[in-house]
Amino acid sequence: MSIYEQMGGETGVRRLVETFYDIVESEPEGEPLRVMHNEGNGLRHAREAQFLFLSGFLGGPQLYVEQFHHSNVKQVHAHLKIGAVEAQSWLSCMDKALTQTADEETRRRLMQNFTRVAEALRTTPASVQNPLKAIST
Numbered sequence: 001m002s003i004y005e006q007m008g009g010e011t012g013v014r015r016l017v018e019t020f021y022d023i024v025e026s027e028p029e030g031e032p033l034r035v036m037h038n039e040g041n042g043l044r045h046a047r048e049a050q051f052l053f054l055s056g057f058l059g060g061p062q063l064y065v066e067q068f069h070h071s072n073v074k075q076v077h078a079h080l081k082i083g084a085v086e087a088q089s090w091l092s093c094m095d096k097a098l099t100q101t102a103d104e105e106t107r108r109r110l111m112q113n114f115t116r117v118a119e120a121l122r123t124t125p126a127s128v129q130n131p132l133k134a135i136s137t
Contacts, residue, residue: 002059006106013058017051020097027096032089036080049076074121083124091118 007013021043024030037043052064056071065071080086094114098107 003106003110004055004058004060007058007102009060010055012101013054013060014051016097016101017047017054019100020050020093021047023093023096027093029089029092032086033093036082036086040080073117077121078123081124082121084122087118087122091115 004013007016024033024037025043034043037046040046041049049064052067053071053073053076056062056064062071068076091111091114095107095111098110102110
């Protein structure tokens with residue numbers, strides 16, 4: 001059984017994405033993501049794009065590929081400045097969302113995968129993100 005099916009299929013993945021973005025929009029740890037998305041296509045677009053992407057990523061229908069003809073997550077995020085703060089913001093919000101929408105084993109497995117992806121998507125080195133940290137070390 002795929003994680004998509006374990007999550008409840010389309011309804012479960014939609015619930016995860018909606019919960020995630022509700023957290024992004026309302027919790028302090030979501031602020032870096034709010035800022036980043038508001039400089040781009042906005043949170044409304046991000047909600048739908050993430051649903052399409054996660055459907056395929058979790059083993060369900062390849063909705064993102066059908067619409068955009070690829071699922072290269074690095075390419076999708078290449079125009080954004082993603083540093084440690086943004087990556088941690090995404091991971092924190094997703095962990096909270098998974099806590100509300102998935103069983104513990106699924107949450108743990110997905111967070112391991114999402115942590116690897118978040119690190120791979122970083123486009124801004126830590127020293128650029130926080131120049132004072134680089135100077136003080």
